[in-house]
Amino acid sequence: MATMDTDRSETEVAIMEATYRALCEHGYADLTIQKIADEFEKSKSLLYYHYDSKDALLVEFLEFALERFAADFAVGGTDDPEGRLRDLIDRLVPESIDDADDEQFQVAVFELRSNAPFDDAYHEQFTKADAIIRTRIAELVEAGTEDGVFRDVDPDRTASMLVAVISGAMVERVTTDDTVEAIRGGIEDYVENHLLVEGSR
Amino acid sequence: MATMDTDRSETEVAIMEATYRALCEHGYADLTIQKIADEFEKSKSLLYYHYDSKDALLVEFLEFALERFAADFAVGGTDDPEGRLRDLIDRLVPESIDDADDEQFQVAVFELRSNAPFDDAYHEQFTKADAIIRTRIAELVEAGTEDGVFRDVDPDRTASMLVAVISGAMVERVTTDDTVEAIRGGIEDYVENHLLVEGSR
Numbered sequence: 001m002a003t004m005d006t007d008r009s010e011t012e013v014a015i016m017e018a019t020y021r022a023l024c025e026h027g028y029a030d031l032t033i034q035k036i037a038d039e040f041e042k043s044k045s046l047l048y049y050h051y052d053s054k055d056a057l058l059v060e061f062l063e064f065a066l067e068r069f070a071a072d073f074a075v076g077g078t079d080d081p082e083g084r085l086r087d088l089i090d091r092l093v094p095e096s097i098d099d100a101d102d103e104q105f106q107v108a109v110f111e112l113r114s115n116a117p118f119d120d121a122y123h124e125q126f127t128k129a130d131a132i133i134r135t136r137i138a139e140l141v142e143a144g145t146e147d148g149v150f151r152d153v154d155p156d157r158t159a160s161m162l163v164a165v166i167s168g169a170m171v172e173r174v175t176t177d178d179t180v181e182a183i184r185g186g187i188e189d190y191v192e193n194h195l196l197v198e199g200s201r
Numbered sequence: 202m203a204t205m206d207t208d209r210s211e212t213e214v215a216i217m218e219a220t221y222r223a224l225c226e227h228g229y230a231d232l233t234i235q236k237i238a239d240e241f242e243k244s245k246s247l248l249y250y251h252y253d254s255k256d257a258l259l260v261e262f263l264e265f266a267l268e269r270f271a272a273d274f275a276v277g278g279t280d281d282p283e284g285r286l287r288d289l290i291d292r293l294v295p296e297s298i299d300d301a302d303d304e305q306f307q308v309a310v311f312e313l314r315s316n317a318p319f320d321d322a323y324h325e326q327f328t329k330a331d332a333i334i335r336t337r338i339a340e341l342v343e344a345g346t347e348d349g350v351f352r353d354v355d356p357d358r359t360a361s362m363l364v365a366v367i368s369g370a371m372v373e374r375v376t377t378d379d380t381v382e383a384i385r386g387g388i389e390d391y392v393e394n395h396l397l398v399e400g401s402r
Contacts (some may be wrong), residue, residue: 002376021237029319107318116376117308127377156392160379161387167372168365175317176328178361186362189354191394 008064009061015040015065019057024101024115027112060157062125063185067130074132081144082196085137087131089162089187093169107174120160133166134159141195158194162187204262206226216241216248217265220258227303229312234258238244263326267333275333279344280350282395286341290363290388294370294381308375334367335360342396351396359396364390 008016018039026035033054035042051057076084097103116122137159144150165187169180209217219240234255240247241347276315317323338360339361345351366388370381375381 040297061322070329110318111315113372113376123376123378127379130373130377130379132369135337153394154386156375157386157390160383161391163364164369164373164384166369167360167364168367169371170366171314172331172365175314175324176331178328179325179329182357182361183365184356185355186365188364189358190391193354194391 011042011046012050012060013064013190014042015050015057016061018047018063020065020105021197023061023108024105027104031058031108050106058112059108059125059129063123066125066129069129070132073136077138078140078143081140081147082149082191085140085144085195086191087135088133088140089166093184093187094181095181095184097173104168110170110174130163130167134163137162149197151197153194165190205254212243212247212250213261213297214265215243216251216258217262219248220262220265221306225306228308229259232259232309251329258315259296260322262327263323266327267330270330271333274337277337279340281343281350282345283392286338287347287392287398289334289337290340290367290392294388295369296382296385296386298374304318304363305369311371311375329366331364335364338363350398352398354395366391 015036018041019036021039022031022036025039031054033048035050036054036057037047040047051060073088078084097106112122113126116126134156138155141150141153141155141158145152145155165183168184172178172183173180206397216237219242219282220237222240223237226240232255234249234252238248239253241248254263274289279285294395298307313323314327317327333356339356342351342356342359346353346356366384370384372382373384382391
């Protein structure tokens with residue numbers, strides 16, 4: 001993950017990283033403050049001093065994860081928009097998740113997301129996360145149209161469609177027996193037929 | 202909802218319908234067997250006789266809902282494939298959900314779905330539900346290609362792409378502040394540019 005300037009102290013960042021490891025190892029449902037403390041190398045009392053409940057800690061963690069996510073996805077140039085868009089899609093809809101920790105983390109994010117309908121803080125974080133991806137995709141679509149690589153499509157509608165496919169692919173992956181292979185194929189066709197000037201049409 | 206032949210007794214169907222009403226009213230997290238019993242007009246002991254836990258009842262409910270869903274979506278002719286496909290998408294990605302009960306139910310389904318990564322019975326039901334929609338869309342895409350209305354696209358990839366968008370739109374609707382308006386626009390462009398022979402291209 002990229003680093004970025006934040007207001008967090010070194011201790012707070014260490015707590016967030018311990019939370020990440022605990023989520024990867026135990027998932028969301030089985031997570032306790034104690035399990036996060038077990039991943040934390042400094043004094044446990046420091047952790048309890050900063051966060052008095054699992055919920056407070058997890059909302060803070062979501063915000064932290066969002067900053068890292070933004071550092072990874074919100075920035076970057078717009079040369080080679082097709083290549084950059086393909087790369088973004090590949091990272092967000094990977095063919096397979098080989099690492100057990102990564103898989104557990106993706107399930108944990110999905111569980112955290114299932115709190116969003118009832119919890120304003122979660123709701124806000126996921127709204128922001130999706131907006132980061134949507135804005136970045138729209139920017140690449142606009143750049144591609146300007147470069148004459150992409151057709152003159154609606155950037156917001158295209159970006160919203162792709163964000164929905166990315167969310168949907170994650171849901172399919174963690175809640176059904178299906179692989180995302182056919183979805184990846186469908187996205188490839190979409191890029192060819194909807195976006196690329198030199199499409200297969 | 203359409204009716205169909207099942208092995209369920211009248212009592213079992215009445216219990217399922219009470220579960221549906223209770224989910225609409227209370228959502229999943231706050232659901233108890235008692236609240237389902239409150240929606241059930243027959244003897245409460247009948248309900249406890251049939252189901253001894255909320256979990257057993259909800260897995261049964263998912264199966265019941267899936268049968269209704271299949272009756273609604275798995276069948277139907279293939280004349281006017283474009284109209285039928287647009288109608289299916291409109292029903293699964295409605296512009297807005299005006300009825301508070303329908304909204305509560307959609308949130309409840311999302312919560313039930315968030316159990317799927319850990320519960321084989323839920324996993325199985327959601328795999329089946331997605332397969333029903335995917336198969337139906339692929340059938341309509343094939344019919345449209347045969348009729349010369351749709352281009353000769355890959356039916357499975359197209360269907361998988363649309364199922365992912367449908368799941369993703371549901372996630373966006375219940376977990377973020379965004380409406381599904383831009384996603385619906387994106388789907389419209391997809392139908393025009395990817396599917397229709399007489400597209401906007």
